[in-house]
Amino acid sequence: MDACIEVEGLEKVFRVRRRTGRRLRRETSEVRAVDGITFSVPRGQVVGYIGPNGAGKSTTIKMLTGILTPGGGRLRVAGLDPARERTRLARRIGVVFGQRTTLWWDLPLRDSYALVRRMYRVPADRFRVNLDRCVELLGLADLLDVPVRQLSLGQRMRGDIAAALLHDPEVLYLDEPTIGLDVVSKARVRGFLRDLNAERGTTVLLTTHDLTDIEQLCERVMVIDHGRMMYDGALGGLHEVGESERTLVVDLERELPPISGVPGARTVRTEGPRQWLAFPASASAAPVVAAVAAHYPLVDLSVREPDIESVIAAMYAGRA
Numbered sequence: 149m150d151a152c153i154e155v156e157g158l159e160k161v162f163r164v165r166r167r168t169g170r171r172l173r174r175e176t177s178e179v180r181a182v183d184g185i186t187f188s189v190p191r192g193q194v195v196g197y198i199g200p201n202g203a204g205k206s207t208t209i210k211m212l213t214g215i216l217t218p219g220g221g222r223l224r225v226a227g228l229d230p231a232r233e234r235t236r237l238a239r240r241i242g243v244v245f246g247q248r249t250t251l252w253w254d255l256p257l258r259d260s261y262a263l264v265r266r267m268y269r270v271p272a273d274r275f276r277v278n279l280d281r282c283v284e285l286l287g288l289a290d291l292l293d294v295p296v297r298q299l300s301l302g303q304r305m306r307g308d309i310a311a312a313l314l315h316d317p318e319v320l321y322l323d324e325p326t327i328g329l330d331v332v333s334k335a336r337v338r339g340f341l342r343d344l345n346a347e348r349g350t351t352v353l354l355t356t357h358d359l360t361d362i363e364q365l366c367e368r369v370m371v372i373d374h375g376r377m378m379y380d381g382a383l384g385g386l387h388e389v390g391e392s393e394r395t396l397v398v399d400l401e402r403e404l405p406p407i408s409g410v411p412g413a414r415t416v417r418t419e420g421p422r423q424w425l426a427f428p429a430s431a432s433a434a435p436v437v438a439a440v441a442a443h444y445p446l447v448d449l450s451v452r453e454p455d456i457e458s459v460i461a462a463m464y465a466g467r468a
């Protein structure tokens with residue numbers, strides 16, 4: 149499979165000047181935001197890029213888009229050098245930042261899209277096909293004439309994703325695409341991204357703090373911390389390395405002693421008729437649910453995923 153993103157020994161050091169002491173002397177310190185990262189993403193792969201705050205994710209993505217020049221190492225995206233061929237690369241990639249919009253605040257979505265079309269010189273027929281598809285699959289039909297500032301966060305995010313795709317990019321960078329969205333909007337965005345990857349073979353690099361995004365979209369996950377690659381592989385492997393746990397929350401008909409005798413699970417909390425059972429995140433929830441349902445009067449249940457921070461914390465603890 150040919151590589152769409154190739155990164156070798158990538159580095160970025162920021163020099164930060166700060167004033168210290170009574171005489172206000174200036175001192176320069178270094179932040180090694182990206183410290184020798186190597187990875188390669190084949191065309192059509194969806195990869196999660198995760199790590200704690202300040203790990204170096206955004207700095208990597210900025211170098212991949214050409215916004216920042218690397219301090220060292222080698223970098224190619226769609227066969228181009230991002231820093232040197234930034235304008236050419238812009239036609240081949242799409243970028244969505246969950247916490248910022250690339251749309252024009254006072255314009256209706258429809259006008260923002262027309263500007264995107266002109267910026268990227270998208271042929272009229274191609275633009276129409278892409279827009280129609282995004283409008284249908286992202287449920288934008290009733291929103292096209294609404295100014296961006298009047299859209300809800302979920303509506304705006306769907307609008308932003310459409311804007312990033314109107315020029316048929318080969319690579320899509322998504323930075324927290326489901327942050328702050330309700331469950332329905334999250335499901336819609338994830339479904340759309342899955343279809344996009346299946347139908348168009350778009351390569352996706354996804355940064356998120358929501359483990360469900362990774363589970364539902366990514367065949368591979370890369371974990372970065374202090375600018376270094378800590379893990380690169382399948383999500384299941386990450387759970388095994390970290391021995392992280394999922395939680396089954398069950399509502400019983402009445403208050404009962406802590407549930408016991410469920411293979412592979414242990415009760416970690418009880419509160420009236422509600423009980424919490426922890427089980428390995430790499431295991432299926434089905435046998436745990438079946439064992440509880442067979443012996444206890446079950447009213448309702450849900451499964452809670454560990455968040456990324458706790459998976460990473462468990463991963464470090466497992467290595468220590």
Ligand SMILES: Nc1ncnc2c1ncn2[C@@H]1O[C@H](COP(=O)(O)OP(=O)(O)OP(=O)(O)O)[C@@H](O)[C@H]1O
Pocket residue numbers: 162163164179180181199200201202203204205206207208
């Ligand atoms: N322009 C800059 N000047 C100085 N330091 C910077 C600059 N940009 C980022 N940094 C520092 O580099 C490190 C990596 O930051 P980066 O934004 O890449 O992390 P991140 O993984 O995206 O974090 P988050 O999840 O919080 O967005 C941090 O210590 C940050 O303070």
